[in-house]
Amino acid sequence: MNRPVRARRALHCALPVLAASLLLVSAAAPAVAQTPCDASGEPLDAIQTRHQLKRFVQCALVHVEAVGWTQAVDDFQTSGDWLDGAMYLFAGDIDGAAVRFVAGSDIAPGTDLSDQRDANGHYYVRDIARVAGEYGAGYVYYRNRNRTSGLEEPKVSYVTAIEVDGAQLFLGAGAYPLDAPGACPAERVRAELVATDRDVERFVKCAAEHLRREGLAALAAFEADPRWRSGPTYLVLLDLDTLVTIANAGDPGLRGKNRGDTAHVPEMQRIVRDYGEGYVYHRRRNPATGAVEPKASFVVRVSLDGRDYMLGAGLAMSAVTGSN
Secondary structure: OOOOOOOEOOOEEOOOOOHHHOEEEOOOOOOOOOOOEEOOOOEHHHOOOHHHHHHHHHHHHHHHHHHOHHHHHHHHHHOOOOOEOOEOEEEEEOOOOEEEEEOOOOOOOOOEOOOOOOOOOOOHHHHHHHHHHHHOEEEEEEEEEOOOOOOEEEEEEEEEEEEEOOEEEEEEEEEOOOOOOOOOOOOOOOHHHOOOHHHHHHHHHHHHHHHHHHHHHHHHHHHHOOOOOEOOEOEEEEEOOOOEEEEEOOOHHHOOOEOOOOOHHHHHHHHHHHHOEEEEEEEEEOOOOOOEEEEEEEEEEEEEOOEEEEEEEEEEHHHHHHOO
């Protein structure tokens, strides 16, 4: 399936009070004013947090109330405001989990997906119906094929109950968290593929997950494996307290040296201590070109065996300022 033109959708909605998270609507509700979701310019594929996902589904509820179920369902399946690649809405019957629609797919309305399981054997459609039916709204966790990558990845969906012409339904949408432990496939998270700020954040967080899993034995791979080192993209690990370099794949000669006298390193320490992760801006020699260039390094805190470290990688400033 071809990926639709990149859509933008508001995540900040002027929401009415929805009693017990349950919206009662008529399929043919009269069209009123536009859905009260302010245009924020937020691309759908930028939805990553549970809060963003919840707001997106709540905006969909508001749209249903504004234009009626029939029109809203048509919009959800055709409008770039609601459908973009791996971000889409779905709905089904709480009793029986028969599909009402899955936007952007060829799944026919009425299809019974109650026996659908993910790779771990989890009956996730049943779970979606259970959470919406018993609790009104909530999050469901499962693995599913990411339409954008074609890979099966960890997914988080937010679902809510909605009553349409007397029928009890669930309405929801899901996202694939880029930094989930199971969302770091080598074919997608590689040094050579780092081109934007979102790429470098995912790269560093996946490296941090690998480091936590393998311990300091992971450093050999960070310095030699092309997955973790390619051209201007490489990983650096420093002791958070002493600022001694533990590994620097771009300049191995710095290993064991204290970097406290280098201006951007104490700034990394400050940001990681106070915020856990963030960007530091500095100038650094690009090992791919030999030139000293403006750089943005994304760093995160990693704790191993009672010690705290800073793990990071950098990106050319042109990539940071030119990406979403």
